[in-house]
Amino acid sequence: MKFGYEKLKQDGAARRGTITTAHGTIDTPAFMPVGTAATVKGMLPEQVAETGAQILLGNTYHLMLRPGAERVAELGGLHTFMNWDKPILTDSGGYQVMSLSKLRKITEEGVTFQSHVDGSRQHLSPERSIEIQHLLDADITMAFDECTPFPADEETAAESMRLSMRWAVRSKEAFQQRDGYGLFGIVQGSIYPELREESAEALKEIGFDGYAIGGLAVGEGQELMFQTLEKTIPHLPEDRPRYLMGVGKPPDLVGAVMRGVDMFDCVLPTRSGRTAQAFTRRGTINLMNARHAADPRPIDPDCQCYACRNYSRAYINHLLKCQEMLGPMLITRHNLHYYQELMAGMRSAIEQGALQQFAVNFEAQYTGGDIPEI
Template sequence: MTKATQAVTYELLHVDKHTGARRGIIHTPHGDWQTPMFMPVGTQATVKSVQPRELKEIGAQFILGNTYHLWLRPGDELIAAAGGLHKFMDWNGPILTDSGGFQVFSLADSRSISEKGVTFKNNIDGSTMFLSPEVAIKIQNNLGSDVIMQLDEAAPYFESFDYLKESSERSVRWAERALKAHKNKDKQALFGIVQGAGFYDLRKNSAKNLVSLDLPGYAIGGLSVGESKKEMNRVLDFTTQWLPTNKARYLMGVGAPDSLIDCVNAGIDMFDCVLPTRIARKGSLMTRFGRIVITNHKYKNDFSQLDPDLDDYASTHFTKAYLHHLFNTHELLGYNLASIHNLRFLLKLMEDMRQAIENDQMVDFRKKVLDEYGYNRPNARLF
C-alpha cells in the first residue's frame, strides 16, 4: 500500500525551535484538521450531554468512540446497518475508535490472556466473550471510524520487566495480525500502539518493530495510568525519537492543561481524555485562572462570566450564579453548559498552542499558562 492510498496522512508544517512541539495537518476522509489537537470522548457514540452541533460550534475536530462499549451496546453490526458510526451519531467529522483492549483489562472480570487474544466476562451481563486482534478490527471496520486502533494489552505500568517484555512483544505481533485483518485500508487508518511502560529498551523495540509495519500513525500507550507526570514526560522524551516525523503521534488519556503542554513539547500531535466532561458533571469548571467548583456557596451571587476569555455559548451567555443555581437544583442544563465550557477551554488551549508553535514561543507560552492557571500556587485545585 503506497502512501497515496492511505486513508489518513500527516503533514508536518513546523517544529518549535526551542522544543519538540509540532504543528501539522492530519488529512482524513472527513476533511483536513489542525494539530496538535484535543479530541472529545464520545464513549457511547455521544459526548456526554453535548450535541454534535454544539461540538462543531466550539471547534471540535476529531471525536472518539469506544469499541468495547459499542460492541456490547448497541452492537457493531447494528451500527453498520445504520450506515456506520458517522451517520448513526450524526457527526460528519473524523472519528477515532480504540480497540476495546483498555476496557477489557480495566472493566471486565475473569480475564484470560493468550497469544490468540483475551477471554473475559463483560461488565454488563457477565457473559463470556472473546476479543482478538482480528475481532477488534472487524468491529471497527463495521463502525467505519476514520482511525482505528490495534488490540494491545493494557499492562499495569509497574509490572516486572519480564512481564512487560512478553506483553509488549505480543502486542507487536497483534499489530501484525490486525494489519492483515484490516479490510478497509483506503477508508480507515490503523494506528499501532507503542508499549513498554518505563523501560527504555522495551519502548525502543516496540516502536521500531511497529514502525517497520509502515502504519499511518502511532499511539503511545500505557501512560497516564497512575505514574507521575515527571515519569510520563521522561518516557515520552525517549520514546518519540523512535517514531517517524511524517506520521501522526497520539497519546491516550491526557487532558490536564500542564500535561497537554508538556506532551506537545515532547512531540505529540493528538490527545483525548474524559477529564473535561467528567469533572464538568461534578460542577468543576476549567478557567484561565484555574479550576472553580461552581457548587461552592461563594458563587451564589456571582454575576460574572464563567471565563471572559472564552467565546463558547456557556461562557458568553451565563453567569457563575446561574450555573450555581442549575447544579444546586440538579437541572440537566448545568451538565450541558459546564461540559461545553470545559471542552471549549481545552480546544482553545490547543488553538493557542498551535499559534505559539508557529511563532516558536512554546517556552514562554508554557510559563504564561501555568502561571495563570495556578500550577505555581500552593494548595491550588487544578483539575
C-alpha cells in the same frame, strides 16, 4: 482522498500539522473529545463541533456490546448513526477489557471476558477488534493491544509489550486498506526506555499510518510520563502523527505538545463537567462551592464560549444544587471549548515559533489562582 500527515511547522520538538482523512482534515496538535457510546455526554454533535473539535473518539468495547457493530454498520456506520460528519478515531477495546471486565482470560489468541453490561461471555481478538472498527467506519483504527498495568516490573512489562507487538502484526494483516482510512500502532513498555524503544522499532518494521503511545497516565505521575515521552518519541517516524492516549490535564497537554505529541484524548473535560469542575485559564474551580452562589460573572471572564457568554457562576451553582441537568451540560460545553482553545493557542504559538513563551505564560496564569471573590 489519501490518509496522510503533513508537518507544516516545527518549534523545538513541537509540531504543527494536518491529518487528512476520509471525513475531513484535522489540525494538529489536536484534542479529541470522548464519545464512548456514540455520544459526547451532555452535548449535541453540533455543539461539540462549535467548540472547535474536528475529530471524536468512539469506543470499540462499548459499541460492540451495545448496540453491536453489525447494527451500527446496517444503520450507515458510526458517522450517520451519531450524526457526526467529521473524522472519528476508535480505540481498540483493549483498555476497557482490562479495566471494566470482572472476569477475563488473556491468551495468545486474544481476550475472553465477561460483559459488564449483561454478564455474557465475549471474545475479542486482534482480528475481531479490527473488524468491529471497520464496521463502525472509523477513519482511524487502533491496533489491538494489552494495556500494561502500572506498576509493573520490567519482566511483566516486557511480556505484555511483546504480546501487543504480536497482536499488532495481526491487526495490520486484518486491516482493510481504503483511501482516507488509517491504522495506528500502539507503543507499550511501561516506564522502561529500552522496552519503549523495542516496541517502537517493532511497530515501525510492521508499518503504520500513525503511532500511539499507550500505557501512560495510569498512575505514574507527570514527571515519569514526560520522561517516558522524551525517551520514546525520538524513535517514532517524523512523517507520521503521534497520539498520546488518555491524556490529560491542561498542563499535561502543554508539556506533551512541547515534547512532540500531535493528538490527545481524555474524558476529563466531560467527566469533570458532570462533577461541577470547570477548567479555566486560572486553573480548575468547583462551581458547587458557596463562593460562587451570588457571583454574576461567567465561569471564565476571558472565555467566549456559549456558557460564558450567557450564564453566570451564580446560575450554574443554583442548577447544580437543584440537580438540574443543565448545570453539568453548561460546564461540559465550557470545558470542551477551553480544551479546544488551548490547542488552538498552541498551534498558533508553534506557527510563530513562540511555544516556549506560551508555556511560560500558561503556567503562570494557570497556577495563579481563581479571580478574586466579589
